[in-house]
Amino acid sequence: MKPFxxxxxxxxxxxxxxxxxxxxxxxxxxxxxxxxxTQTATxxxxxxxxxxxxxxxxxxWTSETGSNPNFLTVDQxxxxxxxxxxxxxxxDPNGKLVSQWGTPGKGEGQFDGMTGIAVDNQGNVYxxxxxxxxxxxxxSTGKFLSQWPTELPIGPAGVAVDQQGNVYVxxxxxxxxxxxxxxSxxxxxxxxxxxxxxxxxxGAGSRTGPTDVTIDSQGNVWVADPDNNRxxxxxxxxxxxxxxxxxxxxxxxxxxSPNSVVIDSQGNVYxGDCCRIxxxxSxxNFLxxxxxxxxVDNQGNIYSVDAGKHTIxxxxxxxx
Numbered sequence: 001m002k003p004f005x006x007x008x009x010x011x012x013x014x015x016x017x018x019x020x021x022x023x024x025x026x027x028x029x030x031x032x033x034x035x036x037x038t039q040t041a042t043x044x045x046x047x048x049x050x051x052x053x054x055x056x057x058x059x060x061w062t063s064e065t066g067s068n069p070n071f072l073t074v075d076q077x078x079x080x081x082x083x084x085x086x087x088x089x090x091x092d093p094n095g096k097l098v099s100q101w102g103t104p105g106k107g108e109g110q111f112d113g114m115t116g117i118a119v120d121n122q123g124n125v126y127x128x129x130x131x132x133x134x135x136x137x138x139x140s141t142g143k144f145l146s147q148w149p150t151e152l153p154i155g156p157a158g159v160a161v162d163q164q165g166n167v168y169v170x171x172x173x174x175x176x177x178x179x180x181x182x183x184s185x186x187x188x189x190x191x192x193x194x195x196x197x198x199x200x201x202x203g204a205g206s207r208t209g210p211t212d213v214t215i216d217s218q219g220n221v222w223v224a225d226p227d228n229n230r231x232x233x234x235x236x237x238x239x240x241x242x243x244x245x246x247x248x249x250x251x252x253x254x255x256x257s258p259n260s261v262v263i264d265s266q267g268n269v270y271x272g273d274c275c276r277i278x279x280x281x282s283x284x285n286f287l288x289x290x291x292x293x294x295x296v297d298n299q300g301n302i303y304s305v306d307a308g309k310h311t312i313x314x315x316x317x318x319x320x
Contacts, residue, residue, distance in 0.1 A: 072305050072312065073117040074297040081125065082305075082312065086111040088127070088142065101142035106132055109144045113155065115172075116212075120161040120184075128169065130155030135169060135186070148186030158212040158260075162219055162236070170210040170223060178202045178209050179223055179238065192238035197228050200240040204228045212260040217267070224271075226257035231271060244284055250274070253286035262296055270296060277302070290315075 071083040078093035087102035102111050116128035123140030129147075133155045137145045150156050150169055157172035165184035178193030197204045204227040212224040219236040230245040246255040260272035267282035278289040292315065294304035302315040 070305075071114060071117050072295045072303055073119055074295055074303060075119040075123065076121070077123075078297055079119075080303065080312070081117050081119065083114045083117050083127070085114055088114075088117070088125070088138075090140075090142070099142045101138070108147065109136070109138075109142075111136075115155065115157050116159045118159045118161045118167075120165055121163065122165075126159050126161060126167055128156035128159040130157065130172075135159060135167065135182070137186075146186055148182065150180060151188050151191070157210065158224075160213045160215050160221075162215045166236075168213045168215065168221055170213040172209045172211060179213060179221065179234070181236075181238070190238060192234070199243065200232070200234075202228070202232075214261050214263055216263040217265070222261045222263065222269075224258050224261050226259050226273075229255045229257060231258055231261050231269075244269075244271075244280075250276075252278070252289055264296065 070085060073081045075081070079098070080091040080093075080095075082089045082091070086104040087100060089100040090098050092098050101109060104110060104112060106112060110132075111127065111129050112131035113129070114127055115130040118126045120126070124145065125138045125140065125142070127136045127138070129136055133153060134147050134149050135156060136147045139145055150171060152171060154171055156169040158170035160168045162168070166189070167182045167184065167186075169180045169182070171178050171180065178191075180191040181189045183189060193200060193202050193210075195201060195203045195209075202223070202225050203209045208227045210223045210225050214222050216222060220241065221234045221236065221238070223232045223234065225232050228245075229248055230243050232243045233241045235241055246253060248254065248256060250256055255271070256273040258271045258273045262270040262272075264270070268287070269280045269282065269284075271278050271280065272293055275293065276289050276291050277293065279287045281287060290302065292302055292304040292313075294302050294312075296302055304313045304315060
């Protein structure tokens with residue numbers, strides 16, 4: 001993607017939104033206009049942002065330079081990390097740009113097809129660098145620390161970090177070892193998964209594989225398996241525990257190739273697919289859905305990326 005200069009303001013919209021959460025992940029930056037043509041007036045309607053109660057509308061930041069925003073993560077302090085294919089920008093909770101790094105290429109601190117961002121408890125930043133077939137690690141200011149390959153000739157599609165600093169990588173378009181676990185220094189600990197639709201398998205034979213991975217408060221590993229229209233759950237050692245499956249569709253409590261998953265501090269689960277976020281309780285009961293895609297901070301606010309308009313919108317939970 002070519003760089004652009006954007007003067008669009010990004011706003012805080014205070015509204016009735018989510019409950020508090022700590023799991024910090026990204027989803028694909030599709031806008032509401034990307035709803036598939038197969039959704040008709042007879043489909044179960046999605047809940048648009050416009051039906052929520054807007055409390056205030058104030059500028060938060062402008063996007064000074066860079067390509068279309070592709071990936072978004074918020075750390076435990078509310079700092080926002082915005083990534084395109086080859087660079088990262090870090091903003092403080094008030095929208096002030098505090099650092100930026102990255103250029104196109106294959107060297108240290110360069111990227112070619114960024115596909116995910118994760119931040120650990122120390123503020124270290126892990127980048128899934130797809131076409132360079134590696135994970136890169138930086139400190140909180142963007143200083144390069146280390147890098148390691150995915151151990152297979154295919155790049156990572158998603159990345160997550162547990163409380164012990166172990167790094168989990170979801171691999172896309174391969175035949176086996178779809179999920180890999182590394183220590184914080186990049187040593188491969190083990191890997192699991194194969195092609196298929198059985199428990200613990202991914203891709204349903206099409207070689208698409210998982211697209212996202214996240215960790216819950218128990219250390220269990222949740223993996224988005226879009227080709228099988230489900231999310232799978234494993235223990236920290238890769239043992240299959242359970243799966244969440246739904247009928248295919250765009251209505252509430254249906255899945256349309258789920259591609260991202262987030263767990264909050266209350267155990268609620270947020271699953272993103274083509275054009276929305278659905279919220280479930282820890283038992284898998286459907287609660288609500290929003291016609292947005294993005295990530296969630298530890299206050300329960302949604303940060304939604306619109307790549308076409310080069311903007312981030314913060315949907316903020318109102319004070320009690």
